[in-house]
Amino acid sequence: MSRERAPGGGNYNVLFLCTGNSARSILAEALLRHYGGKRFNAYSAGSHPTGRINPFVLEFLAAQRLPTEGLRSKSWDEFARPNAPPLHFVFTVCDNAAGEVCPVWPGQPLTAHWSVEDPARYMDDPDEARQAVRDAFRLLSRRISLFVSLPLEKLDRLALQQRIEEIGRTS
Secondary structure, eight states: OOOOOOGGGSSSSEEEESSSSHHHHHHHHHHHHHHHHGGGEEEEEEESSSOOOOOOHHHHHTTTTTOOOOOOOBBBBSSSSSTOOSEEEEOOSSSHHHHHHOOTTTTEEEEEEOOOOOGGTTTHHHHHHHHHHHHHHHHHHHHHHHHSSSSSGSSHHHHHHHHHHHHTTOO
């Protein structure tokens, strides 16, 4: 695994992908920023970004007192450009994005699929949408907590790949 230091002093650049980059990947980015400290730089993007963050996600993050500044819905193309940060990990959090042909990521990052139900499916019912956001947050919180606790520097690439795939099966 590339040990190139990331901009900003973090050690590992992590990208969370979804189709719309409006809910799940945004939650994951916010959570890794919270749990990861200076060890990680968290990013999110979408294959077909909506251009806005789900309002129930913003409401929930505010209620959890997690910062939302800098969060935005953006294309995954931003991370395939020559001037993009070198990625160490790329996680898809929705089944649609996992099935799409992704750009070629510089640095050959480790990848895994961490399927999470889409809160956007419930936008017609605010109560259900809020519950779906809470459920996605809990699942991602558990997975990201496990991820940041991995002894990344001590695991070889194959062992690390296996661990991040196992985390994606954690419910």
